[in-house]
Every structure is written in C-alpha cells, then in structure tokens.
Amino acid sequence: MASSSPVKHAWRVLLGLLIAIGVLFGLNALGVYGFGKSSWTPQLALDLxxxxxxxxxxxxxxxxxxxxxxLTQASQIIRQRVDASGVGESDITTExxxxxxxxIAGKADEATRNRIQASAKMELRSVLxxxxxxxxxVGDDGKSTPYPTPAPGLASTPSPSPTDGSDMSWVTPKLQAEFLSYDCKTKRDAAKQPADQPLIACDSSGQAKYLLGPVELDGTSIKDAAAGLNQQNGQWEVNLTFDGKGTDAFGKVSQRLYAxxxxxxxxxxxxxxxxxGSVISAPSMNGVILDGRPSISGSFTQETAKSLADQLKFGALPLSFTVQSSDTISATLGSQQLQIGLLAGLIGLGLVAIYSLLSYRALGFVIIASIAVMAVITYALICILGWRMGFRLSLAGVAGLIVSIGFTADSFIVYFERIRDELRDGKSITGAVEDGWSRAKRTIYISKSINIxxxxxxxxxADATVKGFAFTLGLTTIxxxxxxxxxxxxxxxILARTRFFGNGHPLSGMDPEALGAVYRGRSEYREVVTSSQGKAARASRSRGEAERRQTIAERKRAEALAEASKGASRNGEND
Structure with missing residues (x-):
C-alpha cells in the first residue's frame, strides 16, 4: 500500500491538471459562443x-x-481612455x-472613436x-463576505428632494448598495455619467472610493492652475483661479462646505x-473663498504639485479634437514576419527535442510532453486574456514565447540530472526520483523567481513595444x-514504477550502469555503483563492523595480552 500511495497521488494530480485545462477551454468557449467576444485564435497586435x-x-x-x-497631457488622457476601453497594444503619439x-489594433468601432476624440471632462463635485x-x-464568523449587489426592489429616487449637492438625500438605498459593492478596478466611461446625478468614483491610485454629489462646476470655469510655494510655511501647494461664473459658484459651495x-x-x-471619471484630488474646505482663488495644500513635493496643477489646468482647457483622418493601416511587420517567428520557434523546439532524446533517451519524451502541455495551457490563457484584458500578441510577445521553450527545458534538465546523481550514488530508481525532486525543486524555484x-x-x-516580451516571459515562467x-x-x-524505467532499461535514460564514472576532484573518479552493488557494499561494511565489536571483558583481555606481548618483546631485546 505504501509503495502505491505515491502513484495514486500522482494520478490524482494529473487528473486535476486535466480538469483545470478543461475549465480553461470551457471559459474560452463561453466567451466565443456565449458572449461572442472571444476567439479560438490569439488577438494580434498592431505590428502583426x-x-x-x-x-x-x-x-x-x-x-x-x-x-x-x-498636447502631452491630452495624449496621456487619450491613452487612458483607450486602455479603459479594453484595446491593447495601442500606439499614441503627437505630430x-x-x-x-x-x-489601434483591429477595427475601431464608433464608440471607441467618440471616446478618443471627446475633450477632457473635468468636474467639481461635493463629497457625500x-x-x-x-x-x-468581515462578518460575525470572522470570514470576508462580499457586499451584496443592489436588490431589484431598492428605492432609487431621492426622498425628499435634495436641495444642494451636499444633501444626503441623494444617497438612496440602491445607491448605497452600489457604492459598497463598487470595484475600483471597474472602468466607467466618464462621458456617460449624468452631470445632474451622483457619481461613484475612485482616486487614480485606486486607494480610496468616493460617493459624490452632482456637478457643482465644470472644468471650463478654471482659468489657471499653478504650483507654488506657500510663503508662510514654505510648503508646496496648487493655486487655482476661477472665471467670473466659477468664482460665484465656488463661493457658495465654499460657504456650505466650510460649515x-x-x-x-x-x-x-x-x-x-x-x-x-477619476478623482485626482479631494481637499477639505478650510475657509470661505469668495475671490475665486482657492489653493490646495497637502503633502506635496514640487513634482506632485506640478502634476496636479497640470491635470487641473489642462483638464480645464476647452481642448476639443476633430478627426482629421481615419484610415486602415497595414501591419508594420505582417504575416511574413509572424511566420518567420513561428518557424524559428518550431526550429528551436525541434532542436530541444533532438537534444532531449539523444541525452536522455526515453526521458526526452517526458520533456517533450511537458512542453506540449505548457503550450496548450499558454495558448488557452492568451485567448482568454485577449477577451478579458484586451491582450494582443505582438512580435515581441512571440519572442517571449520562443525564449520560454529553452527556459522550460532547462528546468527538466536540472531535475533529470539530480535523478541521475542519485542513481550514481547507488539509490533505487524510485528513491532517486523522490530525492532528485527534493534537491531539484529548490534550485528551480530560485531560478524561476529570478526570471519572474x-x-x-x-x-x-521598458518601452511599450517591449512589454509584450516581458508579459509572455513572466506568464510562461509561472x-x-x-x-x-x-x-x-x-x-x-508513475514511470519509475514501470518495468521499463524501474528496471533501468538501457533506453530508459535511467540505467545506472550506463551513466559513467563521476569526477570527485584531484583526478579521482568514483565508479558507478548500482543499486544491488550499493546494498551489497553496505551489508559487507555492516558485517565487518559486527565482527569488530567486542564486549568489555573481551577488550580488556585483548589489551592485557597486547601488553604482555610487548613486555616479552622488550625482555627478548635486553637478552
């Protein structure tokens, strides 16, 4: 029973892996046939x-x-919008x-075009x-419990009617439930959020979540924003200047918030x-401001103060964009380069397979099978990531996949060499597999952690063009x-307990007699010790030790005889 337990465990692990692969392909099938947004082929980037x-x-x-x-600020805003729309591997430049x-890779739909060309939307809202x-x-049982999504029957109309942007009547039961369950990773289109309704938003870092009232002012009311040093405390701050309409509106808001x-x-x-749609600053009101010149203070450095001032100033500019041209562009590299890259990958895979079979004989098929399983899982994940995260495979990403073949084979070589070392030391094949695993996994974990x-x-x-290489390299390493x-x-x-591998067949790659001598240092070699020879040697040493064991009386008698023999020898010399 003890000998079959590792085999049963191994079969259970392999069954779990098979189920996991089935789940991955099932998820992608759901995206293809259920939602119509996934594909059975990876999404390709702009260059391909x-x-x-x-x-x-x-x-x-x-x-x-x-x-x-x-222009730089506008291009950054457009990049954020494109990324939020789920379009991957885009290229945005000024000209x-x-x-x-x-x-943008693929065909841009009308919604994407509108999102790109819309001017920056700056809003000023009260925090509820x-x-x-x-x-x-964390519930009473000590376990983490997700906030429930709003029930269909929850009230969504404010009652009584709110009187201003800070009125808590805006917070209906439905809005409260939405606020608690809102995930800051969710990307919302700011253009679709009504100005006269509350808004759920997060800060740019995703570290705070806000429930905001309707829009009190928009960005067009900001005439200027600049970073400067406070003359009294020497701290960096951001100074704003509103226009006439904005000065009046902000003065009323400041009176309410200061209260x-x-x-x-x-x-x-x-x-x-x-x-x-992202909160870039949410300062407290520390006074009534009627001159339209508020300042934002805090733990600013010169860089962070300038960054916030740029966001406020450029977000407030009435920059609008007209589409000068919209054309379909061909791939910069095209299918020929993709085919060359895939051919290089196949050549590399073939060389790895040949080397594995020549060096490890039948064990080489284990390496080939492992790489094949890895390829299947990687393919499924790339398809799913293209659906869920907008990931697109660029030529740099293809290079990362090709490089991973060598890294993967390296792990198995380390493992098999550890097994062979154990066989050279006279261990059985099943014992060599387990001990080799214990020694190899530490080395492999350290190596892979460095790769990740x-x-x-x-x-x-790195530059955006290299991110595809880094992403696929990290993914395949995991x-x-x-x-x-x-x-x-x-x-x-499992193989170690079969007759072909367990008996050390010459073609198995685990024949102890075919592994050769092992270098010990200083031109000395240790000859190969097979499992049976190792056991015989240990038994011989045990018998020798048993023969040399003596009782205390026997040892004292032997010592006395030795002393008597020495005394007789000295007397003979004197004579």
Whole structure:
C-alpha cells in the first residue's frame, strides 16, 4: 500500500491538471459562443495584424496652437481612455504641433472613436461619502463576505428632494448598495455619467472610493492652475483661479462646505476634482473663498504639485479634437514576419527535442510532453486574456514565447540530472526520483523567481513595444513552474514504477550502469555503483563492523595480552 500511495497521488494530480485545462477551454468557449467576444485564435497586435489610424487635430478656444505640455497631457488622457476601453497594444503619439496620432489594433468601432476624440471632462463635485476600495466586509464568523449587489426592489429616487449637492438625500438605498459593492478596478466611461446625478468614483491610485454629489462646476470655469510655494510655511501647494461664473459658484459651495468643517462632518466638507471619471484630488474646505482663488495644500513635493496643477489646468482647457483622418493601416511587420517567428520557434523546439532524446533517451519524451502541455495551457490563457484584458500578441510577445521553450527545458534538465546523481550514488530508481525532486525543486524555484522578477521589472520600466516580451516571459515562467509540479514530477513517479524505467532499461535514460564514472576532484573518479552493488557494499561494511565489536571483558583481555606481548618483546631485546 505504501509503495502505491505515491502513484495514486500522482494520478490524482494529473487528473486535476486535466480538469483545470478543461475549465480553461470551457471559459474560452463561453466567451466565443456565449458572449461572442472571444476567439479560438490569439488577438494580434498592431505590428502583426494592422488596424486603424486616427489623426486628431486639437482645437482651442482662441484658435492658437496648443503648446507641447497641453498636447502631452491630452495624449496621456487619450491613452487612458483607450486602455479603459479594453484595446491593447495601442500606439499614441503627437505630430506636427497640434495633432495626435492614435493607432489601434483591429477595427475601431464608433464608440471607441467618440471616446478618443471627446475633450477632457473635468468636474467639481461635493463629497457625500468616502471609504476604502474594499468590496467585502468581515462578518460575525470572522470570514470576508462580499457586499451584496443592489436588490431589484431598492428605492432609487431621492426622498425628499435634495436641495444642494451636499444633501444626503441623494444617497438612496440602491445607491448605497452600489457604492459598497463598487470595484475600483471597474472602468466607467466618464462621458456617460449624468452631470445632474451622483457619481461613484475612485482616486487614480485606486486607494480610496468616493460617493459624490452632482456637478457643482465644470472644468471650463478654471482659468489657471499653478504650483507654488506657500510663503508662510514654505510648503508646496496648487493655486487655482476661477472665471467670473466659477468664482460665484465656488463661493457658495465654499460657504456650505466650510460649515461642515466647523461641525467636524468629514468627508462632507471635501470637494472632489474629477477628471474623466477619476478623482485626482479631494481637499477639505478650510475657509470661505469668495475671490475665486482657492489653493490646495497637502503633502506635496514640487513634482506632485506640478502634476496636479497640470491635470487641473489642462483638464480645464476647452481642448476639443476633430478627426482629421481615419484610415486602415497595414501591419508594420505582417504575416511574413509572424511566420518567420513561428518557424524559428518550431526550429528551436525541434532542436530541444533532438537534444532531449539523444541525452536522455526515453526521458526526452517526458520533456517533450511537458512542453506540449505548457503550450496548450499558454495558448488557452492568451485567448482568454485577449477577451478579458484586451491582450494582443505582438512580435515581441512571440519572442517571449520562443525564449520560454529553452527556459522550460532547462528546468527538466536540472531535475533529470539530480535523478541521475542519485542513481550514481547507488539509490533505487524510485528513491532517486523522490530525492532528485527534493534537491531539484529548490534550485528551480530560485531560478524561476529570478526570471519572474526580471520580467516584472522589464514590464514596468521598458518601452511599450517591449512589454509584450516581458508579459509572455513572466506568464510562461509561472506556467513552467506549474507544469514542473503538477505534470513532470507526477509522470516521473508513475514511470519509475514501470518495468521499463524501474528496471533501468538501457533506453530508459535511467540505467545506472550506463551513466559513467563521476569526477570527485584531484583526478579521482568514483565508479558507478548500482543499486544491488550499493546494498551489497553496505551489508559487507555492516558485517565487518559486527565482527569488530567486542564486549568489555573481551577488550580488556585483548589489551592485557597486547601488553604482555610487548613486555616479552622488550625482555627478548635486553637478552
């Protein structure tokens, strides 16, 4: 029973892996046939598939060309909108002093075009409630429980009618439930949020969640925003200037919010600046401001103060865009380069297979099977990520997949060499598999953790064109470790107990007599010790030790005889 237990465990692990693969393909099938948004082939990026190029021309109120800072800020906003729409591997650049060129993989629909060319939407709203971004709470049983989604019968109409933007009547039972269950990872189209209704929004870092009242002012009321040093305390702050209409409106709002400050009603004394549906600042009101020149203070550095000022100033600009041209562009690399990349991958895979079979004989088929299972899982995940996250496979991503073949084979080589080392030391094949696993997994875990760290750093710091390589490299490294644990080792546990591998057939790759001598150092070698020879040697050593064992009386008698023999020898010499 003890000998069959590892085999049963191995079969259970392999069955679980098979079920997991089935679940992955089932999820993708749901996306293909249920939602109609997924595909059985990976989504290709702009360099491989081609797509749509939209050239936007900036229009200012005075007809002058926008400056470089304004165009840079506008391109960043457009990039955020494109990313929020789920379009991956886009390319956004400025051109000619007033144009922004947007290149999107595939065909851009009308909603995407409208989202791209809409001007930045800056809103100023009162804060009704604020909390952490958590979507769950700890119940009486000590377990985390998600907040329920709003029930269909919850009231959604304010009662009584709100009198201003800070009136808590805006918070209906339905809105309260939506606020608690709202996930900050959800991307909402700011253009679809009514200005005369409350808004649920998060800050740009996703660390705070806000329930905001209707729009009190829009960004067009901000004439200017600049970072500067406070002359009294020497701290960095952001100074705003409103126009005439904005000065009157903000003065009334400041009176209302400052009253909440005096009553210690936090966060109702806060005022949120919302840019494209994201809260970029929510300062408290520390006084009544009637001159239209408020300032935002806090733990600012020069860089963070300037960044906030740029967001407020450029978000407030009436920058609108007209579509100068919209064309379908061909792939920069095309299908030929993709075919060359795939051919390179097949050649690399073939070389790995040949090397594995020549070096490890039948064990090479385990390496080939492991790579095949890894390829199946990777393919399914790339298809699902294209549906759920907008991931598109670029040529850099293909390169990451090709490189992963060598990294994957390296893990198995380390494992098999550890097994062979154990066989050379005279262990049985089943024992060598288990001990080799214990020794190899530590090395492999350390190696793969370094690979993942490198992929993460590369993804964060590298240019957008290299992110595809870093992403696929990190993804395949994680899958590599998974395959090593739930496929390669269980298969070896099963094979080690078969007649072909367990008896060390010469073609199995685990024949102890065919492994050769092992170098010990200083030109000394240790000859191969088979399992039977190792047992015989240990038995011989045990018999020798048993023969040398003596009782205390026998040892004292032997010592006395030795002394007597020495004395007789000395007497003979004297004579």
């Amino acid at each position: 598939q081609g797509g749509t190029q939209i050239i936007l021309s900036a229009q200012t109120a005075d007809g002058k060309d926008p400056n470089a800072e304004q 000619g002093g007033r144009n922004i060129v947007v290149q 409630a604020a909390t952490s971004p958590a979507t769950s709470f 909440f400050t005096q009553q210690n009603q936090t966060p109702r004394n806060q005022f949120a600046f919302v840019l494209d 760290l490198a992929a993460v750093v590369l993804y964060i710091l 899958i590599d470790v998974l395959i090593f644990v739930v496929f390669t080792h269980p298969v070896m546990q």
